[in-house]
Amino acid sequence: MFITDLRSISPQKTYTNDFLLGQIIEHDQNQYLAYEPNYTDIIPKTLLRRMGKAVRMGIGTGLPMIKLNNNIDGIIIGTANGGLENCIQFLNQIVEYDEGTITPTNFVQSTPNAIAGQLALMDQNRGYNITYTNDGHAFENAILDSLLLFEEASANKLLIGGVEEISDYNYNIDKQCNLYKKQKVSNIHLIDSTTKGTMCGEGSSMFIVERKAKDYLAEIVDVVQLANIKPVDLEGALVNFLNKNRLQKSEIDTLMLGNNGNIDENIWYSYFSDDVLPKTNIITFKQFSGEYRTSSSFAVWLSTQILSDSIKYTSSMMQRCFAKKKIKTIIIYNHFNSVNHNFILIRRK
Secondary structure (H helix, E strand, O other): OOEEEEEEOOOOOOOOOOOOOOOOOOOOOOEEEOOOHHHHOOOOOHHHHOHHHHHHHHHHHHHHHHOOOOOOOOOEEEEOOOOOHHHHHHHHHHHHHHOOOOOHHHHHHOOOOOOHHHHHHHHHOEEEEEEEEOOOHHHHHHHHHHHHHHHOOOEEEEEEEEEEEHHHHHHHHHOOOOOOOHHHHHHHOOOOOOOOOOOOEEEEEEEEEOOOOOOOOEEEEEEEEEEEEOOHHHHHHHHHHOOOOOOOHHHHOEEEEEEOOHHHHHHHHHOOOOOOOOOOEEEEHHHEEEEEEOHHHHHHHHHHHHOOOOOOOOOOOOOOEEOOOOOEEEEEEEEEEEOEEEEEEEEOO
8 A cells, every 4th residue: 555645743843844854852851742733723723622632643643634635435543542641531520520410521532533533523534434452553453454445445545543642641550560761861862772661752643545556655565463472483473574575685675673772672673683684774763753552653654754755864863774775665663562563564666
């Protein structure tokens, strides 16, 4: 399937051209908060003031593309937590009002499918509408669903994306599970960190994908999802993925890895050495986005920008190993919490 349009809200100024021009925002706090645009030109004020952050970011990235692209056949969103802040507020109201009359706003905004639902309502889109919430595989399931719809020719153009917000509740729960660092680390030095834990991020990356397209930015060829595997299984999984798509190792010129600065998880990425993929460019992305369950959607956004020559990949903050090969084919490898593992193949001929 072919990406013909894209938008992203992230801890960097990705909604504008500032990030593409090399302007990097440094974060030195434990949470890499999204740099949000002025939504007043995108979302009606009466709706905007009621929206939670996840819904706001999802609408902010998705709605402008829907307005520019006619005949959207469906909306597919991946989000592990959705609007969790509003969800907890709604549950607290049940207790506070003793199960009496409760304001519906927090409930409407709290469900994970609120983003896809609001987009459909604002565009009066009656097509296929679904939200995937299965943790670190949520966005990958959105990709897989799109590929299947295109394969059976039941859709020609879709809006897909991944959205996640930082809320006090899910941040504190994950922090208690030692997912995040106890000390502050600048995102400039995150990937080279030698301590345990990572930094929490958030964002929304949306894409218009089409079954057939003459003019496109990049092509998502395939996706594979793995769970509860061992590090020694990675190379075999990669070989199977390449064989499925009739590719040789030598044809992969770039590998985008989800290194997140957690020293306990470096073992997963250390397997992708020159022995596995010789003379390959290696790029990382979580120093820009932070860690969250659908961060691979940002990786797809960044890969598309590189493939379409909208951003230069030679930045020392982005590259880990530069083999000076022209980038035409990228494999994204990412995992969340060493449980949900994903490969995404994206290219431009």
